Amino acid sequence: MFKIQTLNKIDPDGLKLFPLDNYEIASEIPNPDAIILRSFKMHDMEIPSSVKSIARAGAGVNNIPIEKCTEQGIVVFNTPGANANAVKEAVIAGMLMASRDYIGAVNWGKTLIGEGENVPALVEKGKSNFAGEELKGKTLAVIGLGAIGVLVANAASALRMKVVGYDPYMSVKHALKLSREVTWVEGIQLLLQQADYVTINVPLTPDTKGYINKDKFAMMKDGVKILNFARGGLVNHADLKDAIDSGKVASYVTDFPDEECLKMDKVISIPHLGASTKESETNCAIMAVEQTREYLENGNIINSVNFPAAEMERNGGCRIIIANKNVPNMVSQISSILAANGLNIDNMLNRKRDDIAYNIIDVATSTVNASVKDELLAVDGIFMVRILNK
Template structure:
């Protein structure tokens, strides 16, 4: 079997990206401009897919890529050309490069502010056509004006910094902007209606979501200060374009500079030709530096994931740095084993999952551990589940997930516990630890201390604690020519109940499981697979 890691670059990208893949031993093909049919035919041969804004990655494409494709990476910020929910459902990591073109996009927004304030494109066109309309183009100063930022994340904060250098006053609307961060940035945090009523210039720096779509609606535009100027270098669809045209025609909005549109490529837009409008063809990230930065960054991120398990700038799974991955690997192995153990025994009636880390484990990044627990547990119901899609499957099934940290040490230097709430059995808890920083061990199952390695084919048996049972069990397995690899025992003395976890060399058939269940004193038999 060929274990070569393969990546497809489906859009034009700086050649340094392909160079990074090759330097790290990854086979890479550069095939920009494939037709949808060619794309669907080719994609099944690759573990990773790198795109920019031209290639649309649909659910149908992902189905054609199954089961090999593990990661889709966008060299840029927006992932609206990728069906992220479909990727999540199929266990595919989706990455982007949110910081590689931040400065370039922020600078483009500032350039648009200047262009609006001084009507530079219109004056250029007039002058080059042989006119000298000096009195026609009466601009306004930026100094002393109020800039309203709709969105104050990475790009918005850079625009704020540049605006301060222009001696502008900056107000910002962003539900995720903390008061402390606003003070640090030197901006005044306000609600959207106040920003609209106060701002002389408005710039948009927010992703396109169900909450932000049409954020500058007809009603919002009507509530802005008369003579406002608007810049959008973020995403098309944030502004109601027909309403913006009416506001420009009426003079309520003095000017608008748009780098993005609701439909792209925008070759026939009703806004075109409207007085006061400046347009560029989605140039926010179009500088030499930005193209190089995002190409290098996406190649490094994909290589770290495909070779080391590191997850950086993913939009549908928690981050896990390449440095963290080796340290977390034994804990994630333990987490998956515990999830798989409790999932196989507790069945499908699970309604809640508590994941608790104690001691040394409490210092670690818990999100990947949670993903591994859920992948192990949900993997008992589906053979296509992994730590990417497991949280979504749990949510779809109405299973509540809670994470708990306990920095104090108990009986073990480090401990991971998984407790499931079930419909008919109440809470069921399993605990595990790491020996020697790498060996995963079960140390407690449903309140019974027991030390066992969870591996291969096993049998979980609950029986009356009475003499002779182990001999009868061994005889029954021997008669079925099933060899015992390890035998682990624990018991509840007060209930005269014993638990056995037995590793065997061959899978336990339903017929053998029934024979074991018929042994005297047996209460429960569950074949296990790890």
């Protein structure tokens, strides 16, 4: 019986994929095997030693102590792409709000309550104060062509915008999904200097914190409109305020406001609604559950942010999972221990990511003695062993 702890409300359409005969699910549960969460901040949480995996029902994992989890041999998953369509639609809505002052116009319209029959005439008289511009023909610069960035680029292209994209790390998978109408450029300056709109679609890391700053603003046209539906820390707010005051930035739309943003003029602050759709929450939950099950039951790793991707079909027998430091002579030591215990390797997969090596080993027998786990953990460099008996 596997125990699953949920640290946030997780969509029931996802949770129901856990078979009740083999899984127990609760928000408070002792010694959980796995944790599923959304935005719960885990950095100050003491993670039980029983935890084998953590799945974030969403793409961002800055609320999870990744390094600490890695040291404890905990595989951390996210669900890239599951909420991509919802965020894409939010970015398009953000561009429309930045282009035409719908929010101001609606708020102004409310002031006409009580004018009775005069409302239509007053509307016609006042509407010119909210004139905007169309997206068609304007240039959108897309920073980051991952799952969301590609969808945004393609949607903007369909709206007859000129779209240019920049992503030095774009995968082949995402490149194949990118519309031929989208122009890919090699340098950030070439991208920004032609943009009427800029959308940021990259993860927040130590390298990308404050990525949009005074140096980037200096590359942009006057009157540019910036959209940030990725993470708040990507934009330097002090530099943003200066850029707004100077007229460099005409509008900033963010899904990650703080008090500083709320006080700024020409900032449209949306309370983190990018992925807040029923469909997105369901998709993220389903993916998180499926990845958790695959790891707990078979040791396969799909969409981990700290361990190598590794998938191998079961042979019907026992499976041994081993994580170790990525140093020489580890596989031979593992093989020697298994051979000494009379275990013949039917199939083996070895994958590496940075300093971690991950091994999936299928053996002919249906069970493996627990003492084998102890022998393997005694090897210098091996920090996690799981035995999945048939």
